[in-house]
Amino acid sequence: MGSSDTFHGWVCSGKDKPLEWKEMPLKHFDADTVEIDVSHCGICGSDVHTLDSDWGEMTQYPCVVGHEITGVVSRVGDNVKKFKAGDRVGVGAQSGSCLKCEKCKNGFENICAEGFVNTYSGNWANGDPTYGGYADKWRGHQHFVFKVPDNMTNETAATFFCAGITTFAPLRRYNVKKGDRVGVIGVGGLGHFAVLWAAAMGAEVVAISHSKSKEQDAKKLGCVDFIDSSDKEQLAKYKDSFTHIVCAGYYSGFDWTSYLTLMKHTGTFILVAAPKGTLDGIPPLLLLFKQIQISGTLIGSPKQIEEMLQFAAKHNVRPWLNKYKMKDTPKAVQDFRDGKPRYRIVLEN
Ligand SMILES: [Zn+2]
Ligand SMILES: [Zn+2]
Incomplete structure:
Protein backbone atom coordinates (compact mmCIF):
# COMPACT_ATOMS: atom_id res chain seq x y z
CA MET A 1 0.00 0.00 0.00
CA GLY A 2 1.75 3.14 -1.19
CA SER A 3 1.00 6.52 0.32
CA SER A 4 -1.01 7.38 -2.81
CA ASP A 5 -3.43 4.63 -1.78
CA THR A 6 -4.20 6.14 1.61
CA PHE A 7 -6.03 9.17 2.92
CA HIS A 8 -6.26 11.02 6.19
CA GLY A 9 -9.60 11.36 7.91
CA TRP A 10 -11.40 11.76 11.21
CA VAL A 11 -11.60 8.16 12.38
CA CYS A 12 -13.96 6.88 15.05
CA SER A 13 -12.69 3.55 16.35
CA GLY A 14 -15.77 2.57 18.37
CA LYS A 15 -18.93 3.75 20.11
CA ASP A 16 -18.23 6.71 22.43
CA LYS A 17 -14.63 6.94 21.18
CA PRO A 18 -13.28 10.37 20.16
CA LEU A 19 -12.56 11.30 16.55
CA GLU A 20 -8.88 10.99 15.66
CA TRP A 21 -7.12 12.26 12.54
CA LYS A 22 -5.45 9.17 11.08
CA GLU A 23 -4.15 7.58 7.91
CA MET A 24 -6.47 5.01 6.37
CA PRO A 25 -6.57 2.89 3.19
CA LEU A 26 -8.45 4.14 0.13
CA LYS A 27 -10.61 1.67 -1.76
CA HIS A 28 -9.01 -0.30 -4.55
CA PHE A 29 -8.61 1.92 -7.65
CA ASP A 30 -10.49 0.37 -10.58
CA ALA A 31 -11.68 1.46 -14.03
CA ASP A 32 -14.85 3.14 -12.70
CA THR A 33 -13.13 4.97 -9.85
CA VAL A 34 -13.15 8.72 -9.41
CA GLU A 35 -10.63 10.02 -6.88
CA ILE A 36 -11.30 13.37 -5.26
CA ASP A 37 -9.36 15.83 -3.17
CA VAL A 38 -12.10 16.72 -0.70
CA SER A 39 -12.69 20.45 -0.38
CA HIS A 40 -15.87 20.39 1.75
CA CYS A 41 -18.15 18.04 3.64
CA GLY A 42 -21.45 18.80 5.34
CA ILE A 43 -22.46 17.37 8.71
CA CYS A 44 -25.64 15.31 8.57
CA GLY A 45 -27.68 13.83 11.44
CA SER A 46 -26.92 10.39 10.00
CA ASP A 47 -23.21 10.98 10.64
CA VAL A 48 -23.82 11.39 14.34
CA HIS A 49 -26.26 8.46 14.52
CA THR A 50 -23.60 6.31 12.85
CA LEU A 51 -20.76 7.48 15.10
CA ASP A 52 -22.94 6.68 18.11
CA SER A 53 -24.13 3.31 16.76
CA ASP A 54 -27.70 4.50 17.20
CA TRP A 55 -28.63 2.15 14.40
CA GLY A 56 -27.20 -0.82 16.29
CA GLU A 57 -25.25 -3.30 14.24
CA MET A 58 -25.11 -0.99 11.27
CA THR A 59 -21.93 0.90 12.21
CA GLN A 60 -18.69 -0.65 11.06
CA TYR A 61 -15.72 0.68 13.01
CA PRO A 62 -13.25 2.12 12.32
CA CYS A 63 -15.54 4.58 10.64
CA VAL A 64 -15.03 7.87 8.78
CA VAL A 65 -18.40 9.57 8.28
CA GLY A 66 -19.54 12.41 6.02
CA HIS A 67 -21.78 12.09 2.97
CA GLU A 68 -22.20 15.61 1.70
CA ILE A 69 -18.87 15.71 -0.07
CA THR A 70 -17.50 18.12 -2.64
CA GLY A 71 -14.01 18.33 -4.03
CA VAL A 72 -11.80 18.38 -7.09
CA VAL A 73 -11.13 15.30 -9.20
CA SER A 74 -7.49 14.21 -8.94
CA ARG A 75 -7.55 10.94 -10.90
CA VAL A 76 -10.04 8.83 -12.89
CA GLY A 77 -10.17 5.19 -14.01
CA ASP A 78 -10.17 4.09 -17.65
CA ASN A 79 -13.96 3.79 -17.94
CA VAL A 80 -14.56 7.31 -16.67
CA LYS A 81 -15.36 9.67 -19.54
CA LYS A 82 -17.58 12.28 -17.92
CA PHE A 83 -14.94 13.62 -15.49
CA LYS A 84 -11.31 14.62 -15.72
CA ALA A 85 -8.73 15.81 -13.25
CA GLY A 86 -9.56 19.32 -12.10
CA ASP A 87 -13.36 19.02 -12.35
CA ARG A 88 -15.35 20.15 -9.34
CA VAL A 89 -17.68 17.35 -8.21
CA GLY A 90 -19.82 16.08 -5.35
CA VAL A 91 -21.02 12.83 -3.79
CA GLY A 92 -23.94 12.09 -1.48
CA ALA A 93 -25.13 9.37 0.86
CA GLN A 94 -25.10 6.65 -1.79
CA SER A 95 -21.92 5.54 -3.55
CA GLY A 96 -23.06 2.42 -5.32
CA SER A 97 -25.92 0.18 -6.42
CA CYS A 98 -26.16 -3.02 -8.44
CA LEU A 99 -26.96 -1.05 -11.66
CA LYS A 100 -28.72 -4.20 -12.97
CA CYS A 101 -31.99 -4.68 -11.10
CA GLU A 102 -35.36 -3.39 -12.23
CA LYS A 103 -35.10 -0.40 -9.90
CA CYS A 104 -31.62 0.59 -11.05
CA LYS A 105 -32.58 0.26 -14.70
CA ASN A 106 -35.59 2.50 -14.21
CA GLY A 107 -33.94 5.34 -12.37
CA PHE A 108 -34.55 4.21 -8.80
CA GLU A 109 -30.94 3.41 -7.87
CA ASN A 110 -31.56 5.10 -4.53
CA ILE A 111 -33.87 2.26 -3.46
CA CYS A 112 -31.85 -0.59 -4.98
CA ALA A 113 -32.10 -3.51 -2.61
CA GLU A 114 -29.42 -5.63 -4.28
CA GLY A 115 -26.26 -3.59 -4.00
CA PHE A 116 -26.85 -0.29 -2.23
CA VAL A 117 -23.48 1.02 -1.06
CA ASN A 118 -23.50 3.52 1.79
CA THR A 119 -20.91 6.25 1.39
CA TYR A 120 -19.56 5.29 4.81
CA SER A 121 -19.85 2.35 7.17
CA GLY A 122 -20.51 0.14 4.16
CA ASN A 123 -18.61 -2.04 1.73
CA TRP A 124 -17.80 -1.90 -1.94
CA ALA A 125 -18.64 -4.97 -4.03
CA ASN A 126 -15.06 -6.27 -3.55
CA GLY A 127 -15.35 -6.00 0.23
CA ASP A 128 -13.29 -2.83 0.73
CA PRO A 129 -14.87 -0.65 3.42
CA THR A 130 -16.37 2.70 2.45
CA TYR A 131 -15.16 5.89 4.11
CA GLY A 132 -16.84 9.29 3.98
CA GLY A 133 -15.83 12.89 3.62
CA TYR A 134 -14.47 14.02 7.00
CA ALA A 135 -11.21 13.49 5.19
CA ASP A 136 -8.73 14.83 2.67
CA LYS A 137 -9.44 12.33 -0.12
CA TRP A 138 -12.28 10.13 -1.33
CA ARG A 139 -12.62 7.38 -3.90
CA GLY A 140 -15.79 5.95 -5.37
CA HIS A 141 -17.82 4.85 -8.38
CA GLN A 142 -18.41 7.35 -11.19
CA HIS A 143 -22.16 6.64 -11.37
CA PHE A 144 -22.68 8.40 -8.02
CA VAL A 145 -20.38 11.38 -8.63
CA PHE A 146 -21.82 14.63 -10.01
CA LYS A 147 -20.43 17.83 -11.50
CA VAL A 148 -20.99 20.93 -9.42
CA PRO A 149 -22.65 23.63 -11.61
CA ASP A 150 -20.29 26.39 -12.77
CA ASN A 151 -22.15 29.13 -10.93
CA MET A 152 -22.08 27.29 -7.59
CA THR A 153 -19.14 26.98 -5.21
CA ASN A 154 -18.14 23.65 -3.67
CA GLU A 155 -18.88 25.13 -0.26
CA THR A 156 -22.46 25.85 -1.28
CA ALA A 157 -22.92 22.60 -3.15
CA ALA A 158 -21.83 20.15 -0.44
CA THR A 159 -25.01 20.01 1.64
CA PHE A 160 -27.18 19.57 -1.44
CA PHE A 161 -25.92 16.02 -1.72
CA CYS A 162 -27.85 14.70 1.28
CA ALA A 163 -30.07 17.31 2.96
CA GLY A 164 -30.79 18.96 -0.38
CA THR A 297 -38.69 8.98 0.78
CA LEU A 298 -35.00 8.10 0.64
CA ILE A 299 -32.40 10.57 -0.72
CA GLY A 300 -32.76 10.64 -4.53
CA SER A 301 -31.58 8.93 -7.69
CA PRO A 302 -28.61 10.15 -9.76
CA LYS A 303 -31.05 11.63 -12.29
CA GLN A 304 -32.87 13.54 -9.54
CA ILE A 305 -29.55 14.77 -8.12
CA GLU A 306 -28.64 16.20 -11.54
CA GLU A 307 -32.07 17.81 -11.78
CA MET A 308 -31.72 19.28 -8.29
CA LEU A 309 -28.33 20.85 -9.07
CA GLN A 310 -29.71 22.46 -12.22
CA PHE A 311 -32.82 23.67 -10.39
CA ALA A 312 -30.70 25.16 -7.59
CA ALA A 313 -28.41 26.86 -10.07
CA LYS A 314 -31.33 28.29 -12.04
CA HIS A 315 -33.41 29.43 -9.07
CA ASN A 316 -30.44 30.50 -6.98
CA VAL A 317 -31.35 28.22 -4.09
CA ARG A 318 -28.65 28.58 -1.45
CA PRO A 319 -28.55 26.82 1.92
CA TRP A 320 -27.66 28.71 5.10
CA LEU A 321 -24.30 27.41 6.19
CA ASN A 322 -21.95 27.59 9.14
CA LYS A 323 -18.39 26.93 8.05
CA TYR A 324 -15.75 25.14 10.15
CA LYS A 325 -12.22 24.12 9.28
CA MET A 326 -11.78 20.38 8.72
CA LYS A 327 -9.20 20.43 11.51
CA ASP A 328 -11.94 21.61 13.88
CA THR A 329 -14.27 18.71 13.05
CA PRO A 330 -14.62 17.45 16.66
CA LYS A 331 -15.82 20.90 17.74
CA ALA A 332 -18.15 21.10 14.75
CA VAL A 333 -19.68 17.72 15.62
CA GLN A 334 -20.16 18.84 19.22
CA ASP A 335 -21.85 22.04 18.06
CA PHE A 336 -24.08 19.93 15.85
CA ARG A 337 -25.02 17.77 18.82
CA ASP A 338 -25.81 20.93 20.77
CA GLY A 339 -28.25 22.05 18.09
CA LYS A 340 -26.23 25.10 17.09
CA PRO A 341 -26.27 24.94 13.26
CA ARG A 342 -28.26 27.61 11.43
CA TYR A 343 -28.89 25.55 9.44
CA ARG A 344 -26.19 23.25 8.13
CA ILE A 345 -22.54 22.88 9.05
CA VAL A 346 -19.96 22.54 6.29
CA LEU A 347 -16.36 21.48 6.95
CA GLU A 348 -13.63 22.96 4.79
CA ASN A 349 -10.18 21.61 3.99
ZN1 LIG B 1 -27.32 12.57 5.33
ZN1 LIG C 1 -30.10 -2.32 -8.28
Whole structure:
Protein backbone atom coordinates (compact mmCIF):
# COMPACT_ATOMS: atom_id res chain seq x y z
CA MET A 1 0.00 0.00 0.00
CA GLY A 2 1.75 3.14 -1.19
CA SER A 3 1.00 6.52 0.32
CA SER A 4 -1.01 7.38 -2.81
CA ASP A 5 -3.43 4.63 -1.78
CA THR A 6 -4.20 6.14 1.61
CA PHE A 7 -6.03 9.17 2.92
CA HIS A 8 -6.26 11.02 6.19
CA GLY A 9 -9.60 11.36 7.91
CA TRP A 10 -11.40 11.76 11.21
CA VAL A 11 -11.60 8.16 12.38
CA CYS A 12 -13.96 6.88 15.05
CA SER A 13 -12.69 3.55 16.35
CA GLY A 14 -15.77 2.57 18.37
CA LYS A 15 -18.93 3.75 20.11
CA ASP A 16 -18.23 6.71 22.43
CA LYS A 17 -14.63 6.94 21.18
CA PRO A 18 -13.28 10.37 20.16
CA LEU A 19 -12.56 11.30 16.55
CA GLU A 20 -8.88 10.99 15.66
CA TRP A 21 -7.12 12.26 12.54
CA LYS A 22 -5.45 9.17 11.08
CA GLU A 23 -4.15 7.58 7.91
CA MET A 24 -6.47 5.01 6.37
CA PRO A 25 -6.57 2.89 3.19
CA LEU A 26 -8.45 4.14 0.13
CA LYS A 27 -10.61 1.67 -1.76
CA HIS A 28 -9.01 -0.30 -4.55
CA PHE A 29 -8.61 1.92 -7.65
CA ASP A 30 -10.49 0.37 -10.58
CA ALA A 31 -11.68 1.46 -14.03
CA ASP A 32 -14.85 3.14 -12.70
CA THR A 33 -13.13 4.97 -9.85
CA VAL A 34 -13.15 8.72 -9.41
CA GLU A 35 -10.63 10.02 -6.88
CA ILE A 36 -11.30 13.37 -5.26
CA ASP A 37 -9.36 15.83 -3.17
CA VAL A 38 -12.10 16.72 -0.70
CA SER A 39 -12.69 20.45 -0.38
CA HIS A 40 -15.87 20.39 1.75
CA CYS A 41 -18.15 18.04 3.64
CA GLY A 42 -21.45 18.80 5.34
CA ILE A 43 -22.46 17.37 8.71
CA CYS A 44 -25.64 15.31 8.57
CA GLY A 45 -27.68 13.83 11.44
CA SER A 46 -26.92 10.39 10.00
CA ASP A 47 -23.21 10.98 10.64
CA VAL A 48 -23.82 11.39 14.34
CA HIS A 49 -26.26 8.46 14.52
CA THR A 50 -23.60 6.31 12.85
CA LEU A 51 -20.76 7.48 15.10
CA ASP A 52 -22.94 6.68 18.11
CA SER A 53 -24.13 3.31 16.76
CA ASP A 54 -27.70 4.50 17.20
CA TRP A 55 -28.63 2.15 14.40
CA GLY A 56 -27.20 -0.82 16.29
CA GLU A 57 -25.25 -3.30 14.24
CA MET A 58 -25.11 -0.99 11.27
CA THR A 59 -21.93 0.90 12.21
CA GLN A 60 -18.69 -0.65 11.06
CA TYR A 61 -15.72 0.68 13.01
CA PRO A 62 -13.25 2.12 12.32
CA CYS A 63 -15.54 4.58 10.64
CA VAL A 64 -15.03 7.87 8.78
CA VAL A 65 -18.40 9.57 8.28
CA GLY A 66 -19.54 12.41 6.02
CA HIS A 67 -21.78 12.09 2.97
CA GLU A 68 -22.20 15.61 1.70
CA ILE A 69 -18.87 15.71 -0.07
CA THR A 70 -17.50 18.12 -2.64
CA GLY A 71 -14.01 18.33 -4.03
CA VAL A 72 -11.80 18.38 -7.09
CA VAL A 73 -11.13 15.30 -9.20
CA SER A 74 -7.49 14.21 -8.94
CA ARG A 75 -7.55 10.94 -10.90
CA VAL A 76 -10.04 8.83 -12.89
CA GLY A 77 -10.17 5.19 -14.01
CA ASP A 78 -10.17 4.09 -17.65
CA ASN A 79 -13.96 3.79 -17.94
CA VAL A 80 -14.56 7.31 -16.67
CA LYS A 81 -15.36 9.67 -19.54
CA LYS A 82 -17.58 12.28 -17.92
CA PHE A 83 -14.94 13.62 -15.49
CA LYS A 84 -11.31 14.62 -15.72
CA ALA A 85 -8.73 15.81 -13.25
CA GLY A 86 -9.56 19.32 -12.10
CA ASP A 87 -13.36 19.02 -12.35
CA ARG A 88 -15.35 20.15 -9.34
CA VAL A 89 -17.68 17.35 -8.21
CA GLY A 90 -19.82 16.08 -5.35
CA VAL A 91 -21.02 12.83 -3.79
CA GLY A 92 -23.94 12.09 -1.48
CA ALA A 93 -25.13 9.37 0.86
CA GLN A 94 -25.10 6.65 -1.79
CA SER A 95 -21.92 5.54 -3.55
CA GLY A 96 -23.06 2.42 -5.32
CA SER A 97 -25.92 0.18 -6.42
CA CYS A 98 -26.16 -3.02 -8.44
CA LEU A 99 -26.96 -1.05 -11.66
CA LYS A 100 -28.72 -4.20 -12.97
CA CYS A 101 -31.99 -4.68 -11.10
CA GLU A 102 -35.36 -3.39 -12.23
CA LYS A 103 -35.10 -0.40 -9.90
CA CYS A 104 -31.62 0.59 -11.05
CA LYS A 105 -32.58 0.26 -14.70
CA ASN A 106 -35.59 2.50 -14.21
CA GLY A 107 -33.94 5.34 -12.37
CA PHE A 108 -34.55 4.21 -8.80
CA GLU A 109 -30.94 3.41 -7.87
CA ASN A 110 -31.56 5.10 -4.53
CA ILE A 111 -33.87 2.26 -3.46
CA CYS A 112 -31.85 -0.59 -4.98
CA ALA A 113 -32.10 -3.51 -2.61
CA GLU A 114 -29.42 -5.63 -4.28
CA GLY A 115 -26.26 -3.59 -4.00
CA PHE A 116 -26.85 -0.29 -2.23
CA VAL A 117 -23.48 1.02 -1.06
CA ASN A 118 -23.50 3.52 1.79
CA THR A 119 -20.91 6.25 1.39
CA TYR A 120 -19.56 5.29 4.81
CA SER A 121 -19.85 2.35 7.17
CA GLY A 122 -20.51 0.14 4.16
CA ASN A 123 -18.61 -2.04 1.73
CA TRP A 124 -17.80 -1.90 -1.94
CA ALA A 125 -18.64 -4.97 -4.03
CA ASN A 126 -15.06 -6.27 -3.55
CA GLY A 127 -15.35 -6.00 0.23
CA ASP A 128 -13.29 -2.83 0.73
CA PRO A 129 -14.87 -0.65 3.42
CA THR A 130 -16.37 2.70 2.45
CA TYR A 131 -15.16 5.89 4.11
CA GLY A 132 -16.84 9.29 3.98
CA GLY A 133 -15.83 12.89 3.62
CA TYR A 134 -14.47 14.02 7.00
CA ALA A 135 -11.21 13.49 5.19
CA ASP A 136 -8.73 14.83 2.67
CA LYS A 137 -9.44 12.33 -0.12
CA TRP A 138 -12.28 10.13 -1.33
CA ARG A 139 -12.62 7.38 -3.90
CA GLY A 140 -15.79 5.95 -5.37
CA HIS A 141 -17.82 4.85 -8.38
CA GLN A 142 -18.41 7.35 -11.19
CA HIS A 143 -22.16 6.64 -11.37
CA PHE A 144 -22.68 8.40 -8.02
CA VAL A 145 -20.38 11.38 -8.63
CA PHE A 146 -21.82 14.63 -10.01
CA LYS A 147 -20.43 17.83 -11.50
CA VAL A 148 -20.99 20.93 -9.42
CA PRO A 149 -22.65 23.63 -11.61
CA ASP A 150 -20.29 26.39 -12.77
CA ASN A 151 -22.15 29.13 -10.93
CA MET A 152 -22.08 27.29 -7.59
CA THR A 153 -19.14 26.98 -5.21
CA ASN A 154 -18.14 23.65 -3.67
CA GLU A 155 -18.88 25.13 -0.26
CA THR A 156 -22.46 25.85 -1.28
CA ALA A 157 -22.92 22.60 -3.15
CA ALA A 158 -21.83 20.15 -0.44
CA THR A 159 -25.01 20.01 1.64
CA PHE A 160 -27.18 19.57 -1.44
CA PHE A 161 -25.92 16.02 -1.72
CA CYS A 162 -27.85 14.70 1.28
CA ALA A 163 -30.07 17.31 2.96
CA GLY A 164 -30.79 18.96 -0.38
CA ILE A 165 -31.78 15.88 -2.36
CA THR A 166 -33.67 14.30 0.56
CA THR A 167 -36.08 17.23 0.50
CA PHE A 168 -35.99 18.13 -3.20
CA ALA A 169 -36.83 14.64 -4.51
CA PRO A 170 -40.18 14.17 -2.73
CA LEU A 171 -41.32 17.75 -3.39
CA ARG A 172 -40.80 17.08 -7.12
CA ARG A 173 -42.32 13.61 -6.94
CA TYR A 174 -45.49 15.09 -5.44
CA ASN A 175 -45.45 17.95 -7.90
CA VAL A 176 -45.25 20.94 -5.59
CA LYS A 177 -46.11 24.07 -7.58
CA LYS A 178 -47.61 27.55 -7.56
CA GLY A 179 -51.00 27.50 -5.88
CA ASP A 180 -50.01 24.81 -3.39
CA ARG A 181 -49.62 25.45 0.30
CA VAL A 182 -46.82 23.50 1.94
CA GLY A 183 -46.32 23.12 5.68
CA VAL A 184 -42.84 22.30 6.94
CA ILE A 185 -42.61 20.76 10.40
CA GLY A 186 -39.23 21.44 11.99
CA VAL A 187 -36.91 24.17 10.71
CA GLY A 188 -33.47 22.56 10.93
CA GLY A 189 -31.00 21.19 8.39
CA LEU A 190 -33.60 19.31 6.36
CA GLY A 191 -36.51 21.62 7.12
CA HIS A 192 -34.73 24.77 6.00
CA PHE A 193 -33.98 23.09 2.67
CA ALA A 194 -37.63 22.05 2.33
CA VAL A 195 -38.68 25.68 2.81
CA LEU A 196 -36.17 26.93 0.24
CA TRP A 197 -37.23 24.35 -2.37
CA ALA A 198 -40.99 24.66 -1.92
CA ALA A 199 -40.77 28.45 -2.10
CA ALA A 200 -38.63 28.25 -5.26
CA MET A 201 -41.20 25.88 -6.77
CA GLY A 202 -43.79 28.63 -6.31
CA ALA A 203 -45.73 27.27 -3.34
CA GLU A 204 -46.87 29.23 -0.31
CA VAL A 205 -44.80 27.84 2.56
CA VAL A 206 -45.66 27.88 6.26
CA ALA A 207 -43.21 26.74 8.92
CA ILE A 208 -44.53 24.74 11.87
CA SER A 209 -42.21 24.65 14.87
CA HIS A 210 -42.22 24.50 18.64
CA SER A 211 -39.31 26.91 18.68
CA LYS A 212 -40.49 30.54 18.42
CA SER A 213 -36.85 31.57 18.00
CA LYS A 214 -37.00 30.23 14.43
CA GLU A 215 -39.81 32.52 13.30
CA GLN A 216 -37.68 35.32 11.84
CA ASP A 217 -35.42 32.86 10.07
CA ALA A 218 -38.37 30.95 8.63
CA LYS A 219 -39.68 34.14 7.08
CA LYS A 220 -36.25 35.06 5.70
CA LEU A 221 -36.02 31.59 4.19
CA GLY A 222 -39.24 32.22 2.30
CA CYS A 223 -42.15 31.28 4.56
CA VAL A 224 -45.27 33.45 4.40
CA ASP A 225 -46.22 32.49 7.94
CA PHE A 226 -45.04 30.66 11.03
CA ILE A 227 -47.14 28.40 13.26
CA ASP A 228 -46.11 27.82 16.85
CA SER A 229 -47.09 24.16 17.09
CA SER A 230 -48.08 24.49 20.74
CA ASP A 231 -50.67 27.16 19.90
CA LYS A 232 -54.06 25.56 19.07
CA GLU A 233 -55.48 28.79 17.66
CA GLN A 234 -52.66 29.24 15.19
CA LEU A 235 -53.05 25.63 14.09
CA ALA A 236 -56.82 26.02 13.70
CA LYS A 237 -56.31 28.87 11.24
CA TYR A 238 -54.80 26.43 8.73
CA LYS A 239 -57.35 23.59 9.05
CA ASP A 240 -57.86 21.66 5.78
CA SER A 241 -55.46 23.89 3.85
CA PHE A 242 -52.08 22.21 3.25
CA THR A 243 -51.64 20.35 -0.04
CA HIS A 244 -48.39 18.95 1.38
CA ILE A 245 -46.74 18.70 4.75
CA VAL A 246 -43.03 17.92 4.94
CA CYS A 247 -42.13 16.44 8.30
CA ALA A 248 -38.48 17.11 9.09
CA GLY A 249 -39.05 17.06 12.84
CA TYR A 250 -40.61 13.87 14.14
CA TYR A 251 -40.60 13.35 17.90
CA SER A 252 -41.91 10.76 20.30
CA GLY A 253 -45.57 11.46 21.00
CA PHE A 254 -45.95 13.11 17.58
CA ASP A 255 -49.41 14.63 17.37
CA TRP A 256 -50.65 13.10 14.11
CA THR A 257 -54.24 14.24 14.58
CA SER A 258 -53.32 17.86 14.91
CA TYR A 259 -51.08 17.86 11.83
CA LEU A 260 -53.30 15.73 9.59
CA THR A 261 -56.20 18.04 10.45
CA LEU A 262 -54.25 20.77 8.67
CA MET A 263 -54.12 18.79 5.43
CA LYS A 264 -56.32 19.50 2.47
CA HIS A 265 -58.20 16.53 0.96
CA THR A 266 -55.96 14.24 -1.17
CA GLY A 267 -52.90 15.93 0.32
CA THR A 268 -49.55 14.27 0.85
CA PHE A 269 -47.73 14.03 4.14
CA ILE A 270 -44.03 13.49 3.40
CA LEU A 271 -41.86 11.99 6.10
CA VAL A 272 -38.24 13.03 5.51
CA ALA A 273 -37.13 12.49 9.10
CA ALA A 274 -35.92 8.98 9.94
CA PRO A 275 -37.37 8.15 13.35
CA LYS A 276 -36.54 4.97 15.18
CA GLY A 277 -39.38 2.62 16.08
CA THR A 278 -42.92 2.74 14.73
CA LEU A 279 -45.26 5.54 13.71
CA ASP A 280 -47.89 5.44 16.40
CA GLY A 281 -51.08 7.40 16.78
CA ILE A 282 -52.09 7.84 13.13
CA PRO A 283 -55.85 8.41 13.04
CA PRO A 284 -57.15 6.16 10.21
CA LEU A 285 -60.46 7.93 9.77
CA LEU A 286 -58.71 11.21 8.99
CA LEU A 287 -56.75 9.42 6.26
CA LEU A 288 -59.93 7.86 4.87
CA PHE A 289 -62.24 10.83 4.93
CA LYS A 290 -59.70 13.17 3.37
CA GLN A 291 -57.96 10.56 1.20
CA ILE A 292 -54.61 11.66 2.55
CA GLN A 293 -51.43 9.76 1.79
CA ILE A 294 -48.43 9.38 4.08
CA SER A 295 -45.24 8.96 2.12
CA GLY A 296 -41.69 7.89 2.81
CA THR A 297 -38.69 8.98 0.78
CA LEU A 298 -35.00 8.10 0.64
CA ILE A 299 -32.40 10.57 -0.72
CA GLY A 300 -32.76 10.64 -4.53
CA SER A 301 -31.58 8.93 -7.69
CA PRO A 302 -28.61 10.15 -9.76
CA LYS A 303 -31.05 11.63 -12.29
CA GLN A 304 -32.87 13.54 -9.54
CA ILE A 305 -29.55 14.77 -8.12
CA GLU A 306 -28.64 16.20 -11.54
CA GLU A 307 -32.07 17.81 -11.78
CA MET A 308 -31.72 19.28 -8.29
CA LEU A 309 -28.33 20.85 -9.07
CA GLN A 310 -29.71 22.46 -12.22
CA PHE A 311 -32.82 23.67 -10.39
CA ALA A 312 -30.70 25.16 -7.59
CA ALA A 313 -28.41 26.86 -10.07
CA LYS A 314 -31.33 28.29 -12.04
CA HIS A 315 -33.41 29.43 -9.07
CA ASN A 316 -30.44 30.50 -6.98
CA VAL A 317 -31.35 28.22 -4.09
CA ARG A 318 -28.65 28.58 -1.45
CA PRO A 319 -28.55 26.82 1.92
CA TRP A 320 -27.66 28.71 5.10
CA LEU A 321 -24.30 27.41 6.19
CA ASN A 322 -21.95 27.59 9.14
CA LYS A 323 -18.39 26.93 8.05
CA TYR A 324 -15.75 25.14 10.15
CA LYS A 325 -12.22 24.12 9.28
CA MET A 326 -11.78 20.38 8.72
CA LYS A 327 -9.20 20.43 11.51
CA ASP A 328 -11.94 21.61 13.88
CA THR A 329 -14.27 18.71 13.05
CA PRO A 330 -14.62 17.45 16.66
CA LYS A 331 -15.82 20.90 17.74
CA ALA A 332 -18.15 21.10 14.75
CA VAL A 333 -19.68 17.72 15.62
CA GLN A 334 -20.16 18.84 19.22
CA ASP A 335 -21.85 22.04 18.06
CA PHE A 336 -24.08 19.93 15.85
CA ARG A 337 -25.02 17.77 18.82
CA ASP A 338 -25.81 20.93 20.77
CA GLY A 339 -28.25 22.05 18.09
CA LYS A 340 -26.23 25.10 17.09
CA PRO A 341 -26.27 24.94 13.26
CA ARG A 342 -28.26 27.61 11.43
CA TYR A 343 -28.89 25.55 9.44
CA ARG A 344 -26.19 23.25 8.13
CA ILE A 345 -22.54 22.88 9.05
CA VAL A 346 -19.96 22.54 6.29
CA LEU A 347 -16.36 21.48 6.95
CA GLU A 348 -13.63 22.96 4.79
CA ASN A 349 -10.18 21.61 3.99
ZN1 LIG B 1 -27.32 12.57 5.33
ZN1 LIG C 1 -30.10 -2.32 -8.28
